[in-house]
Amino acid sequence: MTDRSEQPSMTFEEFRRSFYYGSRTDLRFKFLASLPDDAAADAVARILRTVGQACDTGDWDAVQDAVIAEQDAAYGPADPVEATVADAPFAPVRQPLPELPLALITAGGVFRRGDDPLGPDGPSQQEVLGREHVKRALSGPPSLSEISVDTPPAELTARHPGYDATSAHRDPNAVFPLDVLREVAETGGVSLASTHYGFVGATAQGRLRDRVAPEWAQRLLEAKVGAALLVAT
Amino acid sequence: MATQLRVPRVVITPHLMGHTVGPVGDRARQREVGDAALDLLTTAREPETVFALD
16 A cells, blocks of 8 residues: 655645646646636535535436536636637528538547548547647647548547547537538438538637638638538537 | 637537537437527527527
């Protein structure tokens, strides 16, 4: 058994910061790093309280609700966005949806297995949680993965340094609802473009706004896309 | 953040980060979110239209 008295002590600040690309990296709880000690302690206590109650009641939805509430409170509306936006362009839809080929675009890092944007030996989700990978994702240009409309969900995977993409491994529809849109299309509610797209939203936002997004928009226009549904994570 | 980005239309969902469209395996909720997005696409009449889904 480990003699705990020989281990260096850890402050609560070190503990909460360790969830943010540290020794306990967990992107569901990385928000703890941004909170003051008191607020983080209260958040942990509230979540643990619901876990304890769920052990008795079986109400695990309450645990999920508690985590959502803490994430929501931590990220809040006060944080300014990195790239300011001068205007809000708006194109009213003047045709029935089935006449506008719809493209799905996710910022959740979804791509087809066998078409890894980082090459055939691309890193795993766990591997991109290292600080070097995070830095590289934020500094390098994003790439747009193409996903054919008939791609089965089992052929999809995801990798992202900003959220826990293992959820998307279990069900890509959580951030890339292609199955959902195919359901709607089957009943004629929408017409789907032949190609859909994924990229990693954790990237330099100014470059995305000024250079990359206009290029991608041109690609969509050339593909005769009539409308786009963008899913953030 | 969605409002600061001044997007034309946005559906805000109260889900965990990384589960924007709905929980893993919850196709009914995912469909509800998808339907809301498509509905907003056709019904929004002005930029920065926000629909917050419960």
